[in-house]
Amino acid sequence: MLDLLPYPYPTYVPNKVVAGCIAAVCSISLIAWFIQSWQVRFRPPRLCFLLLISHMAIFIDLIVRAAVPADQQHSKNIFIIVNSLFATGQRMIIVSNYIFVMQMHCEKSPLSRGILVGVVLCVITSGLLLAPANMLSFNPDHINSSFLFRKLSALILLAVTLFFYAIWYWSKTVKDMTKRAFILIIVSSVLCVVVAIFNLIQSISAYYDKINSHEVWFYVFQITPLILAHFTWSILHPKRSLKSSTPLISATNDEISIQE
Incomplete structure (x- = not known):
């Protein structure tokens, strides 16, 4: 058994002011994404809703960190909630990267559908592995098992994140972008890789305590990359960046019609 008494909780006291300020910044991208998606009637729907969920998950994560009293931060329920919210926000962006490229690919072949389904299943699997990792972490006799599940989850997610570049190359969509x-x-995609690599490092027992002893690691290598990714999606919303054979919205005789 590993001698990690604070595990799985961080040893630092969360800074509520910092969390609140970053949540306010995050809300700007959230509002911008929602308004732009509303303008195009949430087309394409999968991208719009996945990234809306991602925005909301990270925003709520930060709000929880800012609102929960310091003496309750290291409770089992809060730990599971914030970890689940972060994991959801991260995974929604990764899947969105694939969907964006597949949307550009246009070809609705069984292979392209199979790739997307496989990616989603891998992402879900990596998320499900966090459940036993988190639950076992509260039992001192099963800390080693907890780290094993945490490491498997991080490895799968990193593999999916890196596999994206192979799929992008296969789709031959660069020239059409x-x-x-x-x-x-x-x-x-690069920001997702940064977070995935950091997650893998964090899943190694030798580094877990060191990383979780300073709050700056969390904000620099986990929250900041995801918020930057959110802002990138909001600034370059698919309504402006997604090249499609049919427009997301077309206007005919002063009436707006939605293209499927």
Whole structure:
């Protein structure tokens, strides 16, 4: 058994002011994403809703950190809630990267559908593995098992994040992308890789305590990359960056019609 008495809780006292300020910044991207998605009637729907969920998950995560009293921060329920919210926000962006490229690919072949389904299943699996990792972490006799599940989850997620580049190359969509689309997907995917690598490092017992002893690691390598990815998606919203054979919204005789 590993001698990690604070595990799984961080040893630092969360700074509520910092969490609140970053939540306020996050809300700007959330509002911008919602308004722009509303303007195009949430088209394409999967991208709009996945990234809306991602925005909301990270925003609520920060609100919880800012609102919960310091003496309750290290409770089992709060730990599970904030970890689940962060995991959801991160995974929604990763899936959105794939969907964006597949939307550009246009070809609705069984292979492309199979790839997307496989990616979603892997992302869900990595999330499900966090459940036993978190639950076992509260039992001193099962800390090793907890780290094993945490490491498996991080490895699967990192593999999916890196596999994206192979799928992007396979789809041959680079030449069809607008400059905005290219910048969007590069920034979003690279930031996802940064977070996934950090998650893997954090899942290693030798580094877990060191990382969780300073709050700055959480904000620099986990929250900040995701918020930057959110802002990139909001600034380069699919209504401007997604090149499609049919427009998301077309106007005919002063009436707006939605394109499927």
